[in-house]
């Protein structure tokens with residue numbers, strides 16, 4: 001392409017890192033690229049928990065509008081922040097090779113134990129519910145903001161720790177010494193993946209972007225987001241999902257979870273299927289949960305999360 005490809009990005013350090021990663025991949029393919037930082041409502045409204053903003057697309061909406069107005073050509077997002085239904089006219093054009101999918105607890109030297117008092121912070125319903133399921137007597141406070149400000153607030157607070165996506169801290173070299181991997185916690189669907197979206201009618205650009213697509217990440221995130229979409233019907237519930245490809249036996253290993261807000265109710269599912277069954281795996285896993293009590297819980301959650 002002759003005109004530079006305009007990549008829109010939120011202006012947080014993590015978002016800039018992700019956009020620059022796409023910039024490098026495209027530059028390496030010989031394209032001319034320019035970065036366009038855009039402020040998003042999710043970054044501006046910091047005093048309300050995310051789920052109170054009502055829409056799931058708080059982080060992505062501003063960039064969607066910029067795309068549709070032809071102010072940018074490409075938007076780069078943390079895939080887990082992207083609603084499962086993209087706006088009309090916008091297409092998922094590439095998913096980059098996935099980074100670390102794990103959640104971690106950044107702490108201050110003291111590790112959590114079941115029967116000892118402990119106070120952590122997170123704004124994620126999924127993290128909070130899984131934490132309370134495991135540590136019913138712990139306290140969980142709300143914590144908003146980008147990863148930099150969340151680390152700062154943790155340092156200034158009396159919290160014992162706060163939960164982060166490992167990928168986010170690794171990417172901008174903020175992984176502190178005192179952290180522990182929460183290998184029992186099921187991550188958000190598509191955690192650790194970066195998605196590139198563009199206008200559906202921009203065929204020339206779609207051809208370029210498919211060259212930076214990672215098929216394995218595309219498939220595993222598709223499964224996780226199909227699970228989410230089948231369960232949620234448009235609300236931000238405590239839902240986790242992870243699909244992993246096993247190249248030795250050509251299978252997909254899937255784990256999904258749905259919990260009540262207080263973590264007392266938990267529906268968990270695990271499935272191992274041959275790779276050629278990936279297309280409906282997320283759907284079947286979600287259906288199984290819905291049919292075994294999950295549907296009632298989803299109804300309750302929708303009531304509780306309504307503004």
Ligand SMILES: NCc1[nH]cc(CCC(=O)O)c1CC(=O)O
Pocket residue numbers: 078079080081147163164165166167168169190191192193
């Ligand atoms: N919701 C915010 C958000 N969106 C993406 C990441 C990190 C990167 C990723 O999970 O892919 C984070 C920070 C976090 O959850 O700690």
